[in-house]
Amino acid sequence: MTAQITADRRGHDGPPSPDRPLRIGTRGSPLALAQALETRGRLMAAHGLPEAAFEIVVHTTTGDAVQDRALSEIGGKGLFTKELEEALFAGVVDIAVHSMKDVATQLPDGLEIVACLPREDVRDAFVSSRHESVAALPRGAVVGTSSLRRRAQLLHRRPDLKVVEFRGNVQTRMRKLQEGVAEATFLAWAGLRRLDMQAAARGPIEVSEMLPAVAQGAIGIEAHAGSPAAALFAPFACAETAARLAAERAFLAGLDGSCRTPIAGLAVVEGDTLWLRGEIIRPDGSELHAAERRGAVSDAAAMGADAAAELRAKGGPGFFDAG
Numbered sequence: 001m002t003a004q005i006t007a008d009r010r011g012h013d014g015p016p017s018p019d020r021p022l023r024i025g026t027r028g029s030p031l032a033l034a035q036a037l038e039t040r041g042r043l044m045a046a047h048g049l050p051e052a053a054f055e056i057v058v059h060t061t062t063g064d065a066v067q068d069r070a071l072s073e074i075g076g077k078g079l080f081t082k083e084l085e086e087a088l089f090a091g092v093v094d095i096a097v098h099s100m101k102d103v104a105t106q107l108p109d110g111l112e113i114v115a116c117l118p119r120e121d122v123r124d125a126f127v128s129s130r131h132e133s134v135a136a137l138p139r140g141a142v143v144g145t146s147s148l149r150r151r152a153q154l155l156h157r158r159p160d161l162k163v164v165e166f167r168g169n170v171q172t173r174m175r176k177l178q179e180g181v182a183e184a185t186f187l188a189w190a191g192l193r194r195l196d197m198q199a200a201a202r203g204p205i206e207v208s209e210m211l212p213a214v215a216q217g218a219i220g221i222e223a224h225a226g227s228p229a230a231a232l233f234a235p236f237a238c239a240e241t242a243a244r245l246a247a248e249r250a251f252l253a254g255l256d257g258s259c260r261t262p263i264a265g266l267a268v269v270e271g272d273t274l275w276l277r278g279e280i281i282r283p284d285g286s287e288l289h290a291a292e293r294r295g296a297v298s299d300a301a302a303m304g305a306d307a308a309a310e311l312r313a314k315g316g317p318g319f320f321d322a323g
């Protein structure tokens with residue numbers, strides 16, 4: 001009996017059809033919707049299916065609903081994924097589309113990332129109507145960001161800057177900038193590209209200048225372990241992105257799975273070799289430690305764990321404690 005219920009909840013088998021559409025769970029922000037539409041578009045193209053074979057199911061998450069407090073304060077990673085995971089468990093969606101940057105390193109039992117889409121540009125973008133670049137910001141300029149990583153990286157490079165909390169989706173942040181709450185902000189270049197809003201930014205920042213967040217620019221599909229829906233992604237799932245994320249996410253897991261700590265990490269694949277760079281920064285920017293590894297793509301996760309161990313030793317206990 002129980003087995004039957006479980007099988008039912010795993011939902012979809014056989015190709016999706018207008019009679020029995022694949023239910024794609026997503027958050028409701030413009031960026032999340034763009035990512036869900038990209039996922040649907042790839043599925044339609046790969047399988048020659050009509051739009052009606054898919055249903056986009058929107059769930060508001062705690063991260064979206066709570067706008068007046070810092071994310072790190074209300075619980076960090078998991079806020080943007082919890083409700084969608086509950087929808088998977090409740091059987092009301094078949095898959096969930098996530099920005100992998102928002103996905104905790106430890107998934108709930110029974111759920112898996114069944115596919116990664118080909119990764120977008122990983123870089124951060126500099127947004128300011130008055131100033132051309134970080135280097136061009138005047139002494140003491142006010143910069144808005146809610147990302148502890150970006151705050152710490154910025155203060156490390158420019159201790160003179162003042163960083164203020166800046167939350168909300170891309171549109172909200174652009175409005176705050178126009179209202180003069182800050183002179184500049186940062187957004188993921190990938191998010192701006194997906195929204196076709198690159199013109200809002202000065203341009204991308206090289207990774208040598210600002211190492212991105214783990215998994216930035218990557219979309220992942222979450223489903224029940226063993227879900228037949230996973231097979232639908234085989235024609236376009238990106239193995240290279242999965243390997244890069246295996247290294248970056250193992251690195252993050254080895255340090256701290258939450259987003260309450262300033263951690264950056266980026267892996268790139270060159271032929272058979274994976275090159276991982278990672279860094280940890282004190283929240284006030286006063287200290288930064290970096291590690292890198294090069295090795296076989298098949299060793300991605302081990303390299304991530306190893307680089308994390310190096311940085312744990314370099315940082316010492318209490319490294320991420322504020323003040």
Ligand SMILES: NCc1[nH]cc(CCC(=O)O)c1CC(=O)O
Pocket residue numbers: 099100101102186187188190191215216217218219
């Ligand atoms: N934490 C919010 C979040 N999660 C993913 C993205 C951007 C898209 C991506 O990195 O894939 C953003 C916004 C931002 O950092 O500007």
